[in-house]
Amino acid sequence: MHPDSENFEPLRRLLALKRREQPPPRYFNDFSSQVIARIKAGESGEPAGIAWLFSVAPWLRRWLGAIEAKPVLAGAFGAAICGLFIAGIVSLQEMEPSAAQGVGLIISEATPQLANPALVAMNQQWDRAAIVSSTNPVAPSVESLFNQAQLTLRAQQSVVPVNASYIIGPGQ
Amino acid sequence: MIMTEPAAGKAPKSLPKNEPPETSAPAKPVDEQVLVKRARKGDLAAYDELVRRYQERIYATIYHMTANHEDANDLAQEAFIKAFQALKSFKGGSSFYTWVYRIAVNKTINFLKQRKHRSQMSLNDLDFNVEHDPDLVALISDKTPRREVNLTELQEKLNTAMQKLSEPHRLVVTLHDVQGLSHDEIAKIMDCNIGTVRSRLFYARQQLQAYLSDYLK
Numbered sequence: 023m024h025p026d027s028e029n030f031e032p033l034r035r036l037l038a039l040k041r042r043e044q045p046p047p048r049y050f051n052d053f054s055s056q057v058i059a060r061i062k063a064g065e066s067g068e069p070a071g072i073a074w075l076f077s078v079a080p081w082l083r084r085w086l087g088a089i090e091a092k093p094v095l096a097g098a099f100g101a102a103i104c105g106l107f108i109a110g111i112v113s114l115q116e117m118e119p120s121a122a123q124g125v126g127l128i129i130s131e132a133t134p135q136l137a138n139p140a141l142v143a144m145n146q147q148w149d150r151a152a153i154v155s156s157t158n159p160v161a162p163s164v165e166s167l168f169n170q171a172q173l174t175l176r177a178q179q180s181v182v183p184v185n186a187s188y189i190i191g192p193g194q
Numbered sequence: 195m196i197m198t199e200p201a202a203g204k205a206p207k208s209l210p211k212n213e214p215p216e217t218s219a220p221a222k223p224v225d226e227q228v229l230v231k232r233a234r235k236g237d238l239a240a241y242d243e244l245v246r247r248y249q250e251r252i253y254a255t256i257y258h259m260t261a262n263h264e265d266a267n268d269l270a271q272e273a274f275i276k277a278f279q280a281l282k283s284f285k286g287g288s289s290f291y292t293w294v295y296r297i298a299v300n301k302t303i304n305f306l307k308q309r310k311h312r313s314q315m316s317l318n319d320l321d322f323n324v325e326h327d328p329d330l331v332a333l334i335s336d337k338t339p340r341r342e343v344n345l346t347e348l349q350e351k352l353n354t355a356m357q358k359l360s361e362p363h364r365l366v367v368t369l370h371d372v373q374g375l376s377h378d379e380i381a382k383i384m385d386c387n388i389g390t391v392r393s394r395l396f397y398a399r400q401q402l403q404a405y406l407s408d409y410l411k
Contacts, residue, residue: 030399032410035329037371037402039349040258040356042327043318045267053253054245057274058238064275 230290234281241281245274248291251373252298258368259302259361261315261353269305273298288382295383303361315353320345348409355405363398370395 063072075082089096224243232240252273257266277284277294284293324330324345356364365384369375370391375383380391403410 030403033399033403033406034371036348036352036406036410037367038327039320039324039330039345039352040368040372042320042324042330043257043349044321045253045257045263045318050249050253053249053271054242057245057271057278058242060271060275061238061241061278064279 226290227286230281230284230286233278234284241278244290248294249274252294255295255368255373256298256302257318258356258372259299259306259364261317261357263316263318265305265309265316269301270298273301276301292379292382296385299365299383303365306361315350315357317349317353320349351406351409355402358405359398359401363394363401366391366394367398367402371399 089099224240226244226247229240229244233244249270253266253270256269256273257263260266260269273294277297280297284290330345356367359367362384366380369380369383370377377388377391377395381388384391
């Protein structure tokens with residue numbers, strides 16, 4: 023029962039097609055580094071993703087190692103970050119009023135009528151009216167449209183009760 | 195680039211297409227035993243070189259067994275990791291190449307036994323030169339009764355037929371007919387005698403011929 027006793031030549035030629043199946047291009051370029059990264063991850067107990075990150079950016083590991091070795095460096099780094107943060111906040115506070123002034127200036131230049139105190143007051147009234155006419159149901163001083171209609175009806179009834187028959191008409 | 199090369203009696207010292215690692219000598223490739231000795235002491239650069247030497251063949255074997263690139267990638271990596279962890283127990287009775295192969299094959303067979311119900315194929319593309327391979331072109335245009343079949347379809351049929359074989363039979367066909375290993379090497383890798391390898395190969399070929407009869411007349 024020798025494997026070559028039958029004619030398997032066409033089959034062997036067909037099987038040669040399997041040798042032509044290729045993994046994605048450059049697949050093997052990173053293969054060994056991935057294996058090594060996983061081995062390192064296994065040794066250090068760190069997740070494979072972190073190990074991969076360190077393999078891609080080795081300076082990150084060195085930097086973290088330096089910080090770990092010299093706590094002064096960690097303190098300096100923390101102080102630098104805090105300084106940057108505080109400087110950011112301060113500069114933002116300085117920028118805010120000037121920015122607001124700038125915006126006011128732009129508005130007054132673009133629409134000079136808004137700078138008029140009378141117009142400003144009118145605008146405030148419009149704003150209030152806008153709040154009143156909003157759908158907000160908790161506005162305390164506002165009566166509903168239904169109440170307004172009732173008041174109008176009551177006023178009409180109090181003024182025109184005698185002539186009511188004329189309005190309704192004799193035939194009705 | 196052909197994925198596998200026919201193996202000689204011994205594992206080759208290096209693959210020409212692999213770039214030498216930074217730690218190895220610039221001209222002459224470092225001997226495998228030296229690399230193994232260094233890797234056993236925890237030298238990862240030496241182990242990196244060993245991985246580079248055999249990654250293509252190990253990956254290819256697993257890929258032909260699973261017909262799935264992602265599975266092959268995972269299993270090949272795991273095989274190399276396991277080999278590194280077990281390097282201290284490597285006595286050197288066989289070559290490192292055969293030893294790693296055995297680890298990869300055992301891992302793959304265990305995996306295939308577990309995934310019995312999930313056999314989705316994820317096939318790699320055929321290389322560009324396949325269209326110019328006279329053997330394969332002849333196989334399609336002259337020998338195949340179904341002349342309308344294209345190479346990709348043929349690849350799919352071939353892989354489907356391979357997946358119908360049992361794991362030991364698929365492994366023998368893969369190692370011998372696809373990767374070109376000798377019966378002796380296969381016997382060492384599969385930890386069986388040469389007679390068993392021959393009989394498995396014969397049976398596997400018969401099975402494949404039956405499955406692919408439409409494409410082989």
